[in-house]
Amino acid sequence: MKNTSKDKKPVRRDFLFTASYAVGAVGVGAVVWPLIDQMNPDASVKALASTEVDVSALKPGNTITVLWRGKPVFIRRRTKIDIESARKVNLNELKHPEKDEDRVKKDEWLVMIGICTHLGCVPLGDKGEYGGWFCPCHGSHYDTSGRIRKGPAPTNLEIPKYEFVGTNVIRIG
Template structure:
């Protein structure tokens, strides 16, 4: 009977040693691998560029500004009632990339789009007063002739996609957070 007790005791000790060794090895591996995994997270300077907050109070009706977000130009256009009416009227026009004006804006007064032509990545003209704005009063890409309307929808040229609407939210107090 004593022999059986020693065999059981010896088996339990061996099992305990295997489990304890495995646990220590797992903790050691996790401790050494964690810094590598953590280094794959974006750095603080990258995270700070992920969103930008813009005060809209100084932008007058009919004015366009350009801000930088993630290294890209973003066009912010405070549209006039005439521009809004024209954009809504063009919803039923034959568009290369059909989208309604309502689906591209949260507030009809503010159009916010990434200012990069969807053909080859040029920056379209139309932000500064006096720039060529094309036949539809939006933006004109001089490289290959793509034209966008007052809603940032492609109307003519080799580009086949509308100007991209970035993720943004309008904040009470006339601010916008892009990103």
């Protein structure tokens, strides 16, 4: 009578092979896990992931600068004139066309990263030909919506991820 694979009974050797593979897999996992886990950000990086800013003291027409992830963030409480001038702009005149409505969550508040998109300088507020920001290093002019209007900067000032968590509190990040 011939032994077929159906008739084959497990032997001790099969158990030893299976047990060895299982122990080996656990060992590989124990070695690899710390290598993968060390790539996660540490607590100081996670703490910088978001910041909350109370803007209740900010009067219309004023701007504050806060740090988020080591970058300056401009928060401007715009006046009705700022909003109207930003909305009147013909998008065909812009290097990087973007509607003002798409750059803000509430008309009155403009939140953007204060780093010039040309070479990373920090623009000056309430300066330049368009009443917004001016980068004196290379002459980029931004309007009251942070859009590039003149100069070498290729794109508008970046809008970070943010939300209003109260009537006077903005969470950035």
